[in-house]
Amino acid sequence: MHCREEIETLYRYLDHELDEGEQTRFELHMRACVDCLRRFYYELHFQTVVVQTLHENEVPPTLVERIRLALHES
Amino acid sequence: MEEPNRDDPEKQTRIAARRQEFENEAFPLMRMLFRTALRLTRNQHDAEDLVQNAVLRAYNFYDKYQPGTSFKAWIFKIMTNIFINDYHKHAKEPPMVPIENQEGFEPNPEKAFFDSVLDGNIRKAIEELPDSYRLTFLLASEGFSYKEIASITGANLGTVMSRLYRARRILQAKLWDTYQEEVHA
Ligand SMILES: [Zn+2]
Numbered sequence: 154m155h156c157r158e159e160i161e162t163l164y165r166y167l168d169h170e171l172d173e174g175e176q177t178r179f180e181l182h183m184r185a186c187v188d189c190l191r192r193f194y195y196e197l198h199f200q201t202v203v204v205q206t207l208h209e210n211e212v213p214p215t216l217v218e219r220i221r222l223a224l225h226e227s
Numbered sequence: 228m229e230e231p232n233r234d235d236p237e238k239q240t241r242i243a244a245r246r247q248e249f250e251n252e253a254f255p256l257m258r259m260l261f262r263t264a265l266r267l268t269r270n271q272h273d274a275e276d277l278v279q280n281a282v283l284r285a286y287n288f289y290d291k292y293q294p295g296t297s298f299k300a301w302i303f304k305i306m307t308n309i310f311i312n313d314y315h316k317h318a319k320e321p322p323m324v325p326i327e328n329q330e331g332f333e334p335n336p337e338k339a340f341f342d343s344v345l346d347g348n349i350r351k352a353i354e355e356l357p358d359s360y361r362l363t364f365l366l367a368s369e370g371f372s373y374k375e376i377a378s379i380t381g382a383n384l385g386t387v388m389s390r391l392y393r394a395r396r397i398l399q400a401k402l403w404d405t406y407q408e409e410v411h412a
Contacts, residue, residue, distance in 0.1 A: 164392060170373055199399060204368050206349045212261040216275045217254070220282050224246060227286065 156188045163189060167196050249289050252298045253282055259299075260306060263365050267310050269354045277314065281306035300371065304379045307362065344402045352401040356394055363387055364394035 159182065165171050166179050183190045260281065264274040285292075285302045292301050353361060359380070366376045376387045 161388070161392075164388070164395075168367065168373065168391075196395070199395070200368075202344070203349060203353075203398070206346045207262060207266065207353070207365070207368050209346070210258075210262040210265055212258040212278075213271075213275065216261065216278060217257055220257075220279055221250070221254075223279070223283055224250065224286055227283070 156186055156192075159186070159189050160192075163193055163196065167193070167200065245289070246286075249286055253285065253302060256299055256302060257282075259369055260302065263303070263369060264306065264310075266350070266353055266365055267358075267362065268314055273314060277306060277310060280309050280313075284309065297375065300375045300379060303366065303369075303371070307379050310362070344406055348402060348405050349398075352398050352405075355401070356397060360390050360394040360397070363390040364398075367391055 159179070162171070162175070162179050166176065171179060179189075183193060257278070260278050261274060264277040264281075265271065268274045268277055281302065285305050288305070292298065353364065356364060359382075362380060363376055363382075366379060371379065373384055373387050373391075376382075376391075377384050380387070382390070
């Protein structure tokens with residue numbers, strides 16, 4: 154990783170936190186900088202795997218029912 | 228003092244309509260609230276309690292919710308506050324891995340090693356994050372913006388970004404270690 158100054162930009166890009174100008178500038182940078190491009194795919198991959206894992210859990214139907222009952226009693 | 232008239236049909240209708248409105252907002256978020264609570268409290272029982280407390284408290288304070296703002300952010304903030312006040316202070320923090328050790332880790336984009344890391348290892352690594360990092364990371368994983376996370380957790384933007392950054396680095400380093408152990412086992 155030779156491009157440390159861009160790491161914060163990379164994260165903000167990944168998190169959709171850049172404004173339009175910053176986004177364009179960073180996309181241009183990634184065309185020229187293979188380090189940032191690779192790092193972007195690495196982080197994207199990481200994020201995808203983590204989100205998939207976190208989103209596996211279903212909410213127990215008994216909990217939903219208990220809450221519904223409690224709301225109707227209050 | 229006048230007793231509230233439970234038989235007042237107009238009032239009953241109003242209450243029922245208001246409750247229905249609340250349910251329409253809150254129930255679609257239940258799964259999201261629960262999976263976040265599960266990773267925050269690290270166990271099913273506390274997670275169910277946390278969600279139930281949060282939803283009931285949100286209902287009791289529903290008149291404080293500002294229409295037009297994000298209901299999702301509002302109810303997550305309520306759940307976060309309950310977690311911080313009621314659970315966090317009783318919970319034992321897992322031993323904190325010094326950040327310096329983690330900062331030395333350089334991601335290796337050549338190897339798509341995450342594919343081979345088991346879900347259980349990912350969940351465990353997340354649960355071992357310090358509370359403030361875990362909370363920030365989980366909220367980001369639910370699609371909240373930095374600004375929303377700042378408002379939900381009461382931290383400033385810079386702190387949110389630094390917690391998120393560190394959470395990711397710690398997780399990646401930990402998963403990389405696990406992967407190395409498994410490959411060389
Ligand atoms: Zn670069």
